[in-house]
Amino acid sequence: MKAYLKIIIGVFIPICIDLSSTTASAQQTNQTPNIILIYTDDLGYGDISSYGGQIPTPHIDNLAKNGLKFTNAYVTAATCTPSRYALLTGEYAWRKKGTGVAPGDATSLILPGRTTLPGVLQKAGYKTAVVGKWHLGLGKEAPINWNKDIKPGPLEIGFDYAYLLPATGDRVPTVFVENHRVVNLEPEDPISVSYRKNFNDKPTGSKNPEQLKMMYSHGHNQSITNGISRIGYMSGGKKALWRDEDIADVLVNKSIGFIQENKDTAFFLYLATHDIHVPRVPHQRFAGTTGKGPRGDVIVQLDYTIGAVQKKLKELGLEENTLIIFTSDNGPVLDDGYVDGATERLGEHNPFGGFRGGKYSAYEAGTRVPLIVQWKGKISPGSKSSALISQVDFLRSFAAATGQNVPKDKAIDSQNQWKALTGQQAKGRKSLVQQAIRNVLSYVEGDYKYIEPYPGPSMVPWGVNIETGFKEKPQLYNLKKDPGETENLASKIPKKMKEMKEMKVALKKVRDFKELNTSTKNKH
Known part of the structure; x- marks a missing residue:
């Protein structure tokens, strides 16, 4: 714990936000903050200390201290792909077939021509980026050729820049994709991916457990990358493979790089963290700092990520013109496929926040999630709201704030809840x-x-x-x-x-x- 405290002290920087700087398009409505949407993975209502958690999360708590904490906010689904689909399209995922949890080789679920959250902001003059977990499919035809340009993807639906985990950390391919190409891929070492059969009897978790540094508990016993077996089979791309311990730092660096590059214009950053999804493999500087195993340690690693973004905004003088939204893609899960002590080492920490169920469930813990919105100067610091809020509303809310008209037959489930989202009114959805x-x-x-x-x-x-x-x-x-x-x-x-x-x-x-x-x- 002492080691972790040294880390957080070095990064902790209060953040404040205003509307002093605007772009021409945004000046039309006098609502022109930069927008950073931090979308965490599998984080429960009770996982952060400002919601009662027993693991220190000072940077996230700082958002609540300087902003608005919601107690009645919901993601649309208890799993990741449908919640992300609804977030970006403004339409409940159950309305479209094939939007369940996507396999790692899924083709694009959101196709060019759709009204999307980044597309709305792009039309409003924002530079837009997605950094982190995607899990909404890539490409047009199966099987995906990972050795050429992979499209359509985020760039075809409103993002100017993309740096992605194509699916999830526990699925192949275990590589990053920047815009349309796999990062660090060598032509002489092409990638092959299959969710049906292995390649040339390559090592797997089930056949070669001696090669594992983290044992699987159920599923997750196929191709091995970085000593961890995954879902699916993969061959090739040796220099393109990620190291799990470095994922959080890579996403931080790409995020602050985008902020730096666009410091003089309005920007929208969709930072979709890998933390705290399995496999939970914290960087060495966080490992062992909480006494609650890898799950606890990646929560403090997540908190570091938020602190690093805050630090960059402070450095660039952008904290007075940046709206930050922090929330999760679904509720918590403990053992989700790997033996990492998540259950055994909980102690008094309750990720479920007193609710029933969890990830995958119809009960509250599956979809009621933390939601914090910080906009100092516009949102009263340390405020709390019980307004009924859904993430599906982000699209029309941001459209209204930036003066964009969304046709009635688009984003059909999204509502303009801008006033509730920014604390201007106590009531939200019906x-x-x-x-x-x-x-x-x-x-x-x-x-x-x-x-x-x-x-x-x-x-x-x-x-x-x-x-x-x-x-x-x-x-x-x-x-x-x-x-x-x-x-x-x-x-x-x-x-x-x-x-x-x-x-x-x-x-x-x-x-x-x-x-x-x-x-x-x-x-x-």
């Missing part, structure tokens, strides 16, 4: 939908939550020890009185249960929130 695995949906409105019946397993079937929330009968909970979802009220207040079910069914059929609200307004 309702929202949550998506668990197997596309099981829940509907939240006011204090109540309805989970549709589904005859699936009660526990996530691949060994993560998380309740799915699936039951053959409908479930209704009062989240205000019962945030742990312990008492099913469906049979006790059948009228409310029926009303919530009808709203969920109606929402699934219609393609416009205004139409929904108009058609159902007499039922409330």
Whole structure:
């Protein structure tokens, strides 16, 4: 812990934000901050100390100290690909087939011509970048040729620059992609990727466990990179392979490089961290600092990432004109495929924040996530909001703030919640939908939550020890009185249960929130 404290002291820099500098396009609406969206991976509601966590996260806490902390904010899905899809398109992922957790060789799920969050800001005059985890597919045709230009990708849907983990850290290919090309790839050592068969009997986790520095617990037993077995098979690209311990630093360097390069213009940075997804392999300077194993250590590594971005903004004098949003892509999971002591070394730390379920689940811990927005001078420091907020609203909210018109038939699930997001009003959404695995949906409105019946397993079937929330009968909970979802009220207040079910069914059929609200307004 002492070693970690030395690290954080060296990076910790308070940040303040204003609107003193604007671009020409942004001056039209007087809402022109640079925007940094920090999208973490598998971080639970209770994982950071400002939300009650037992692991020190001073840089993240500093965002809350100088900004607005939400207690009722949701990601759209309890897994990564659909939540990222909804974030960038303004449309719930369950509306489009094939948006479940994408394999490492998936082709692009968001194609050119779609209205997207970066595209909206690009039209507003922003320079746009994505750095980090993508997991939304790349390229047009399968199988992907990783040895040539790979497109379409982020550059075709509104980003000016991209530096990516193509899928996730536990899937092949274990390489970075910059814009359209694999980084450091040598033509004489081409990459081959397969999710069906191995190449030339190359070592795998299942056949060669003696080569592993981190043992797998379930799945994750195929090709080995950096002493860690992954999902899928890969051959070649030796000089392009990443070293897991360096991923956070690489993403930090690419992020602050983009900030430096665009310091004189409005910019949007979508920093999608690998932390705290598996495999959890902290850099040596963080390893062992928390006493809670690799999962705890990558949380402080994540905190360092936020501090490094803050430090760069301070250095460039940009902290008074930068809006920072910090949130997660879904709820927490402990054992997610590797033996890293995540469960055994928790101690009093509760990643689930007192909620039921977790990643993959229909229960609250799957989709209720931390959300902090800092904009000093515009947002009161140290404030808190219980407004109902969904990440699907970022698109129309940013569009409104930058004076961009989004047609009614685009980004159909996104709402302009700019005032709630920036603390100008206490109320947010009226309702929202949550998506668990197997596309099981829940509907939240006011204090109540309805989970549709589904005859699936009660526990996530691949060994993560998380309740799915699936039951053959409908479930209704009062989240205000019962945030742990312990008492099913469906049979006790059948009228409310029926009303919530009808709203969920109606929402699934219609393609416009205004139409929904108009058609159902007499039922409330």
